[in-house]
Amino acid sequence: MKIKFIYLSVITISIIALIVSCAAPAQQPSTQVESVKKPSAIVFYQMLDISGPYAADVQGAIASTNDAFDYLNAKGGVDGVPWKLVYRDTGGDLKAAIAAYEFFKTQDPPPLLMQITESATNEALKDKLVEDGIIAFTSGAVPSFIYPPRNQYSFVPSYPDVCGYFMDWVVATQPKPIKLAFLTWDSVFGRAILTDEVRNYAKEKGIEIVAEEVFGMTQMDVTTQLTRINDKGANWVYSNILGQGEAIVLKSAQQLGLLGKIKFSGCQWTMLKHTLIKMAGPLAEGYVAPSHLRNWEETDVPYIKLMKERIKAAKGEETSNWLQTLGFFMMATDLYKGAIKEVGWEKLNAEALKRQAEKLNKYDMGFTYLTLTAKKHENIWVRMEQVKDGNIIPLEDYKIAPNLAPVQYR
Amino acid sequence: MAINRPCGTYDISYDQDMAILRTRLQWILLIGSLILLLTLPLYSSNYLLYLVNNICITLIAVVGLNILMGYCGLVSIGQSAFMGIGAYTTGILAHHFGFPFWFTLPCSALMAGIIGVIFGLPSLRIKGFYLSMATLASQFIIMTLIMNADPELTGGASGLSVPAPKIGDYIFNTQPKMFYLIVPLTIIMIFFSKNIVRTGTGRAFIAIRDNDLAANVMGVNVFKYKLLAFFICNVFAGVAGCLWAYLMRSINPEQFTLLDSVWLMGMVFIGGQGSIVGSIFGTIFVRGLDELVKTITPFLPALIPQLKAENVIGFGPVIFAVVLIIFLIYEPRGLAHRWEVFKTSYRLNPFTY
Numbered sequence: 001m002k003i004k005f006i007y008l009s010v011i012t013i014s015i016i017a018l019i020v021s022c023a024a025p026a027q028q029p030s031t032q033v034e035s036v037k038k039p040s041a042i043v044f045y046q047m048l049d050i051s052g053p054y055a056a057d058v059q060g061a062i063a064s065t066n067d068a069f070d071y072l073n074a075k076g077g078v079d080g081v082p083w084k085l086v087y088r089d090t091g092g093d094l095k096a097a098i099a100a101y102e103f104f105k106t107q108d109p110p111p112l113l114m115q116i117t118e119s120a121t122n123e124a125l126k127d128k129l130v131e132d133g134i135i136a137f138t139s140g141a142v143p144s145f146i147y148p149p150r151n152q153y154s155f156v157p158s159y160p161d162v163c164g165y166f167m168d169w170v171v172a173t174q175p176k177p178i179k180l181a182f183l184t185w186d187s188v189f190g191r192a193i194l195t196d197e198v199r200n201y202a203k204e205k206g207i208e209i210v211a212e213e214v215f216g217m218t219q220m221d222v223t224t225q226l227t228r229i230n231d232k233g234a235n236w237v238y239s240n241i242l243g244q245g246e247a248i249v250l251k252s253a254q255q256l257g258l259l260g261k262i263k264f265s266g267c268q269w270t271m272l273k274h275t276l277i278k279m280a281g282p283l284a285e286g287y288v289a290p291s292h293l294r295n296w297e298e299t300d301v302p303y304i305k306l307m308k309e310r311i312k313a314a315k316g317e318e319t320s321n322w323l324q325t326l327g328f329f330m331m332a333t334d335l336y337k338g339a340i341k342e343v344g345w346e347k348l349n350a351e352a353l354k355r356q357a358e359k360l361n362k363y364d365m366g367f368t369y370l371t372l373t374a375k376k377h378e379n380i381w382v383r384m385e386q387v388k389d390g391n392i393i394p395l396e397d398y399k400i401a402p403n404l405a406p407v408q409y410r
Numbered sequence: 411m412a413i414n415r416p417c418g419t420y421d422i423s424y425d426q427d428m429a430i431l432r433t434r435l436q437w438i439l440l441i442g443s444l445i446l447l448l449t450l451p452l453y454s455s456n457y458l459l460y461l462v463n464n465i466c467i468t469l470i471a472v473v474g475l476n477i478l479m480g481y482c483g484l485v486s487i488g489q490s491a492f493m494g495i496g497a498y499t500t501g502i503l504a505h506h507f508g509f510p511f512w513f514t515l516p517c518s519a520l521m522a523g524i525i526g527v528i529f530g531l532p533s534l535r536i537k538g539f540y541l542s543m544a545t546l547a548s549q550f551i552i553m554t555l556i557m558n559a560d561p562e563l564t565g566g567a568s569g570l571s572v573p574a575p576k577i578g579d580y581i582f583n584t585q586p587k588m589f590y591l592i593v594p595l596t597i598i599m600i601f602f603s604k605n606i607v608r609t610g611t612g613r614a615f616i617a618i619r620d621n622d623l624a625a626n627v628m629g630v631n632v633f634k635y636k637l638l639a640f641f642i643c644n645v646f647a648g649v650a651g652c653l654w655a656y657l658m659r660s661i662n663p664e665q666f667t668l669l670d671s672v673w674l675m676g677m678v679f680i681g682g683q684g685s686i687v688g689s690i691f692g693t694i695f696v697r698g699l700d701e702l703v704k705t706i707t708p709f710l711p712a713l714i715p716q717l718k719a720e721n722v723i724g725f726g727p728v729i730f731a732v733v734l735i736i737f738l739i740y741e742p743r744g745l746a747h748r749w750e751v752f753k754t755s756y757r758l759n760p761f762t763y
């Protein structure tokens with residue numbers, strides 16, 4: 001009996017010790033960062049899909065972020081305070097992303113500014129970000145979380161706006177009649193273009209939408225959907241997917257012999273060299289899509305030149321991630337500097353950063369221009385691009401995309 | 411069981427024989443554990459509370475699945491979709507109609523239970539792999555309907571935002587507050603499941619699992635009890651879904667995927683089929699391991715500097731999978747069996763024979 005009690009006591013004490021050691025001091029969810037004197041670092045909390053379906057696009061994110069921080073910290077960071085990265089892999093799983101957000105929220109210092117790439121995660125966190133006093137920049141704007149304007153900002157135009165821009169271009173430059181079909185991913189991101197605003201805009205432009213088809217993000221063949229689209233007489237197909245998805249669409253079209261008969265386009269994330277051109281190869285030749293991104297071939301742009309040098313030194317790859325990361329953190333540094341100038345370190349909070357963000361007007365991020373307002377938390381700048389000889393070539397200069405936000409928020 | 415009890419512990423009445431807790435020590439441990447658990451918000455971080463809340467919700471779904479799989483011998487590969495039904499019932503009632511928590515919870519449970527019975531109907535004629543394929547269909551049918559049938563009502567692909575639960579004027583809008591909503595409900599659900607398997611219904615489930623033909627010959631209404639098992643399993647999923655909706659405050663179809671259903675089954679296997687304690691162990695083990703892997707992943711590049719950081723970080727899920735495979739090789743009967751072995755050896759100590 002005595003030995004049993006000793007065993008039990010040891011086990012009980014061990015369990016208590018384990019829980020106490022795991023537990024941090026009680027914290028209340030902070031809505032504002034108060035009494036922050038100059039911190040030792042600005043910690044940037046990043047949730048990334050390194051091992052899931054978005055991994056191809058996120059490739060290089062950690063290396064490029066660390067490189068960006070090296071560059072910015074060498075220039076004094078934010079008012080002498082260096083940037084520091086803390087990240088978590090989500091594997092593309094929404095629940096893991098939410099868990100990562102909850103983890104970041106309880107860290108010291110708590111996050112003020114984050115970058116959330118996946119649309120479903122943005123959708124799930126839209127109200128929590130407001131409650132927790134955190135602003136998030138996203139690389140994909142879906143109207144359902146961008147409107148009404150909350151704490152999320154997109155440095156790309158929303159998917160309906162981009163689709164609207166494509167419609168403007170196709171009507172202005174291509175033979176008529178335009179019979180358009182949507183072939184998009186069955187997700188928050190993919191379905192972002194299936195809105196009444198987009199359908200009405202097509203009607204306004206004289207474009208007939210003949211089909212709306214969806215497919216799974218991991219599906220490797222869309223011949224069934226393309227057969228139906230072909231039967232309905234479509235001569236253009238537009239997809240709100242990533243470059244690897246567009247490669248699957250083009251390969252399926254080739255199998256059906258539809259490549260010459262139907263023309264293909266998609267949102268800005270289809271037009272990527274390291275996914276679309278790498279995976280579709282010669283099938284991507286002639287592919288057109290609207291994009292907010294500058295290209296690696298535009299070496300006359302100082303930012304592109306700088307990035308090429310840094311990639312060479314860091315042994316990185318010319319991916320969209322490397323292209324955008326430094327530009328994003330240059331902008332974030334400017335936001336922090338502006339906010340600190342306005343309210344000081346002590347009163348630095350999400351509201352101060354929001355005020356700075358909403359002042360950005362054709363701000364040159366290096367890889368794109370950025371305009372944000374209190375009413376429109378999404379970028380407006382976009383241009384048409386085409387794949388030629390395995391490279392992405394701009395067909396025109398940046399223009400303002402049509403505003404296809406829900407009518408009540410225009 | 412009685413043979414393994416410590417010396418001096420014996421029953422002198424049927425009540426004692428039926429009791430879940432038999433000794434004073436067990437009562438002390440239970441009360442001590444409950445005090446420790448319920449005071450957790452006083453000394454723990456919000457993230458730990460989020461993990462506990464998350465584990466408890468998963469646990470409710472896993473316990474329900476274990477009643478169906480472990481006790482009744484049926485299969486369901488759509489548990490996550492039934493959680494989705496619970497979550498969406500809550501979302502629709504709370505978002506569109508403003509119904510309070512005490513109303514949405516039973517409605518979610520009931521709705522998931524009823525739809526579960528419909529998908530359980532094939533179980534009378536088919537079993538094993540064929541039944542698993544039929545229930546797999548439920549995962550796709552339910553989520554496709556949620557996304558497409560009436561996007562105005564369900565929010566389509568974007569989903570719905572859910573207001574914080576309220577009981578009277580008290581709003582459960584933080585992790586510590588949600589903890590006091592979720593943990594007591596989890597305890598009640600576990601107590602309910604523990605009891606259900608000790609009743610005539612539970613014995614009927616076990617009889618069907620062991621040999622449904624023999625059970626039928628003995629007078630067990632196999633059709634009724636199979637559907638009842640589906641109903642109970644999905645009531646648990648509905649409760650879990652309701653709590654999930656309130657914890658997340660925003661639901662969309664990507665939160666209830668086939669992969670989630672597979673993991674819920676995995677937790678049943680790892681914990682041990684036919685054991686409520688096993689469900690607890692399985693859920694904590696899988697969620698804990700997942701958390702551990704996510705925590706150590708950022709440190710992997712420093713351990714293997716020869717490889718590129720991005721590639722090494724991708725090893726996280728590999729480590730998770732390898733640990734699970736090794737575990738299943740060495741303990742195929744689940745953690746519950748290991749727990750029984752430990753208890754038996756403890757009770758026989760110092761006589762290990």
